[in-house]
């Protein structure tokens with residue numbers, strides 16, 4: 001089994017849902033985890049589960065919807081491991097369901113702030129140091145959502161995630177900082193809702209694939225976590 005000894009992964013939104021599964025899966029590969037939620041109390045359960053696996057952890061908190069929150073996360077990493085080897089941009093929000101015509105500019109902006117601009121800010125904060133160190137894995141959560149105009153801000157923000165991931169991959173070509181994006185599938189989480197097709201645990205082991213890539217492996221590529229759900233974990 002390929003292991004991630006001595007690597008530090010920041011998993012945004014690892015307080016619950018898919019992010020928690022990503023954190024647990026990485027910890028099972030002996031990766032150290034920077035756990036993140038909007039506040040420290042939100043991450044308590046994830047932290048307990050990680051510690052039960054014997055993982056080394058560090059907690060950061062901050063609202064990705066504000067510049068102060070993003071800065072708190074970056075500063076929190078500096079006070080802990082100091083650098084990040086694997087940046088898993090998982091946290092995101094969905095807009096309220098309403099006719100596409102009725103979605104106000106502020107709602108579009110709020111979704112883009114968390115789902116796109118915060119992701120860009122974290123990449124800007126950590127990718128240059130990854131480049132200097134000659135190792136990095138950046139994985140951005142996208143979505144297979146389509147033809148649901150009532151959720152257009154969310155859907156369009158994920159299209160931006162895809163395009164940005166490919167642009168960043170091109171910028172980092174040849175550096176061994178690999179940038180990829182992954183669709184987890186439709187999952188029973190707070191966001192996915194109870195009618196979703198899959199249990200949240202089915203994102204494993206697929207979500208680990210872009211984190212475990214060999215040096216100078218694929219970059220700028222799309223992955224689908226559900227393609228791997230029948231593999232041994």
Ligand SMILES: NC(=O)c1ccc[n+]([C@@H]2O[C@H](COP(=O)([O-])OP(=O)(O)OC[C@H]3O[C@@H](n4cnc5c(N)ncnc54)[C@H](OP(=O)(O)O)[C@@H]3O)[C@@H](O)[C@H]2O)c1
Nearest residue numbers: 013015017018037038064091092141186187189190191192
């Ligand atoms: N579930 C699905 O079916 C599905 C399908 C396709 C793609 N995805 C993508 O998968 C990722 C995870 O989704 P999920 O279903 O696990 O979502 P979720 O259950 O709603 O969890 C969201 C996570 O993001 C964090 N978060 C939310 N708003 C934040 C903010 N303003 N600042 C900082 N952190 C914030 C939450 O932290 P707190 O606990 O502190 O609030 C939580 O850890 C997202 O990128 C989503 O778009 C999900």
